Amino acid sequence: MISRIQPRNFLRSNGIQKSFSTSSVRSSEPKLSVAVEKVSLSRGLSMNKFEKDFLIYPEYNDTDDLKNIEGFTDVLRQTLEVATKAGDVEKAGCLTDDIKYALEKNQICSTFVPSDYEGLGMCRKDLAHIFQELSIDWNIFANVSTVYIASQLLILYGNEEQKTKYLPLIANGKCRPAITLANLKGNQEMLGECVSSTGSSMLLSVKDVPMLASENANLLFVFAKNKNHLTKSNGISCILVDTNNISSTGKLSFKREDSTGLKGTNVAMVSLESTIDSSLVLGDGDQGLEIIKELTCSGRFPLAAATIGHARRLLTKLSVIANRTPSSRDDNSFVASDSGAQYVATTLALNLYSLESSLFYLVGLLDEGIPMVADVENALIFKLTRDVLRNCVLATIELGGIRASSTKEQFEKDIRDISTILSLNGEGDIVESTAIATLSTWTTTSHKRITSTLRRLLSNEKTNADLKNPKLSHYIAEHAHPSLQLACQELEFSMSRLNTVISKMVSEQGKNLEQDYGSLEGMVNVLKNQMVMVAVISRASRSYAIGLRNADIELAWATTIYYRDLIGLNLRQCQIILVLFGSTLLY
Template sequence: MSSTRIIRLSSRLTNKAANRSYAAAAINKEKPKDAPKKRAESTKAIYDSPSFGMNMFRGLFQSSQVFPYPVSLDDERRETLSMIIGPAEKFFEEVNDATKNDEEAKIPKEVLRQFGELGALGAVVPVEYEGAGLNNTQMARLAEIVGANDLAMGVVMGAHQSIGYKGILLYGNEEQKKKYLPDLATGRKFAAFCLTEPSSGSDANSIRTRAVKSSDGKHYVINGGKIWISNGGFADVFTVFAQTQVVGKDGVTKDKVSAFIVERAYGGVTNGPPEKKMGIKGSNTAEVHFEDVKVPIENMLGEEGEGFKVAMNILNNGRFGIPAACTGSMKHCIQKTIEHVTTRTQFGAKLETYGMVKEKIAEMLLRHYVTESIVYMLAANMDKGATEYQIEAAIGKIVGSENAWWVCDEAIQLHGGMGFMKECGLERVLRDLRIFRIFEGANDVMRLFVALTGCQYAGMHLKELAKKVQSGNLKLIFSEAQKRASRSFGMSSGPSMSGVVHSALTDSAKLASISIDQFGAAVESLLREHGKNVIDQQFLLRRIADAAIDIYSMVAVLSRCSHALEQNAPSMKHEQEIVDVFCKQASKRVMVNLQALKSDDSKKEFKQLAAMAEAVCKNGSLVQQHPLGV
């Protein structure tokens, strides 16, 4: 690509995306402290992210966060985890009744109290604040157990600690932590996260709840309402997001979102009746209203006007809990299916002997292995201090929620009519799982987030490349020309994974390498063609996201299996088969999605799809005539 074309592309790439939607706005997530604050004004080299997810959009293989497989628990943490797992499993066997919770649409307070006594409601809270002091890896294992037994309990748990009071952990000052965390970590009090409003679903910047500072400057008065708030009917402490008037450096006053810790005891906080839902009925979901609620000024979380950043980082930090719970749910469904197909006889043979049954079970294993691999890679990187994992966390949420839905659906199918019956228990799991593709970032929006975040990062580096090419860097010009020639003639094998991937997985690693290389080229081509208008190309962005999801999944399983092979794990051959099959399937999907970005047939199909949807929306109903004419 000529320097002129690179410069033209870079000049068209803007931050317009960040003002258009939740997905695009989240691109501006806080970077590590050592990252340049203003790239456009910085004279230093552009920031290089350590994130594998970010760099695959450039066609690069950044291995530091993915190889070797990062999971590692010392003996003390392993012992602590063992001490928690046993009581947690016993709790779900003897105390919690998921079926009863579903039927009565509530979890008794006494049950929640006993759950709190296990340390499960303050899992990652430091021990000095009466928490269990677990790290994210340990927390993921606990979430697995909860997900395998009662997803409604998982929602109560997650709404409380993964997002409800997570802002206090991430942004609270010492006074706020000392005041609130002990009661919240032990379950003496419960928390809720109040962001969603009737007019703001995925577009969190459009909230209307308002906080006005009092004339004496000692408190804010909050008025507004929130909907679909998990734990909203009984929470004592709320993390609330409201519009505040903020004076900018230019002296202009603007509305910007700020975050607050609000106590029900302040008065003026009310809630509606529990919502009637498809699933997770045991968890409480309700509207929460704020009427002239006086909140002390010291209860602001973070800086004034930075509430959107606070909200996005809370959601990003807690997002790994969803795929962790979904992993446990998948394991439960697979176990029930194995028990069924190995004992059920039809047409004179056990179900396990039939090819179609074997294929379904194998696909269940693939999806579970992929999700589990991503969950613990993500959690371990968070434990090691990674600050840029927004793409990986979003992918984990998408993969976990969609794989769990598929596995449960197929488990029901393999159980036949029995699976449809309440007594089997799978129908409750399916109903409970449906919400996970919607909340904490709807998967459609998460796909846009993945695609746009990666594209913006790639675009910034293309701009930097343009500057270097323009300066006459002959070595760079030759290198870029050689790389493009290799791709054009199908000679590029992609970035090498030798030395990090086990030799037994060489063929699968090559498929992943080629996918990364072709993906980077496709992203560059997409940005060159559409520039800043790429945000409007959702047909294409969806396919970019799906390709990114498959690539990260391939790398996650390659890393995990390499670790198993190096440790000579008893299951290593089984894991290798899973990885080989998955990488073959995933690499094919990647190429199909990338081909769709430039195929004339695909572009024509996208236009036809758009025209069909526009026609029925304009008509207000189906357009086609009934075949009977009446």
């Protein structure tokens, strides 16, 4: 029998949303007065600590809520299918009138805005369902996600005057934002300059900054170095530029860039010179770097949801093709019977299931109002998303055959759009930042430096013993389905091994570990696989406990992922890291 902990109270958040990133708690480090494993799942796993409440898969407590969002997305899907016609968006260079009408009819923009500001105030799980449908055309997703990111920045950093003015405009579809694309944290030469004077106005100058803009954008989110002659301070500010309020002597230009994909989306180089009122600074005057990070993190949740929707539709299309296309290997058989084709499709399906389980698991936890730090999980979800998008391209090429390169087919356009999306959402320093954030917490709470030579030798013996024969300490299997006992035990073994490997890494390299990309990447991959396993174990156990029709299938998939990720990939990653340090293998 499954031991189930009582579900936590589901909070609808009363229309007030917080972003799926570090800023939702205003801190990237858990407070040490609270046990780390209670506020950060991945950090706890890295230290071999686990809060059993995280094994409860968050869900809709009221079935009416689930039926409502399913009905909403059904209508949205049908209207978008009618409005979206092959090639029309690329020919027009923007969203067609039919698509705009479909989005307006379904009040998509208002779903991002809290009810206090004339919006629908939907929770994150609802928004995840919506974004799955928007990837029917990646241009639709790109345009709508710009509005979502803008609304999140205003909700988190805007003062009451800014929220009252712009959020209702976003909800009514009258505000068309443009957001900066460049990673300005690492490219400060791309920043504009803002000179504060003695009055309430500032002189803003921006030249050739890449932005993702809505059609006829009228609200720009611009980042600039704020030079204050009175305080002699130099900070980075985020400034709201309302194009309707640009002075008569001001200059604003959009130079659209021709991209490989997303030809219906306005990717432009923006230049601006104008006098701006100081009340339009978003957040505190020097919060620019924090807002840049929030801007990046806010876009990862909708991208993951859109990727899930796209991959589902792609698998459906490719399965039809594979079952109708004759095989080139055997007579009287189809591509679907080829082992290579089955492997490609299975890899995509497993990665899709992992991403879907992890995304809805995390957004569900955040919807419940749990005070958790989700920066590491945000980054891991982003890595999973990029993996699935790459698998989509590979599966299209392998299973679609010549159709994948035909300009008459949707596949060719999707490949170009995905390539552009991946280039606009690069990994950057995500491996280093994720690993260092985890290591920082680990060293603060767990690491004790050994100075005695004898203790160091004894410690090495204990390390080898812990790696070869890890012990159970959390008994996670008591709270999961009996068929997942081995998966739960192997998850604990993986946690124990990772904690031991991190201890060895930190002891031998110290701060130099920041430059060891191979070891950091291996650690991040192990963390990613562990997060996925927690999500799929809790999901499968939940499905069995409430008697879902596909419960047996979910249990089988969780077992498959356990064999592939925990026993296969995680063990191999730990072995590789140890070999880099000149240690022996685990077995």
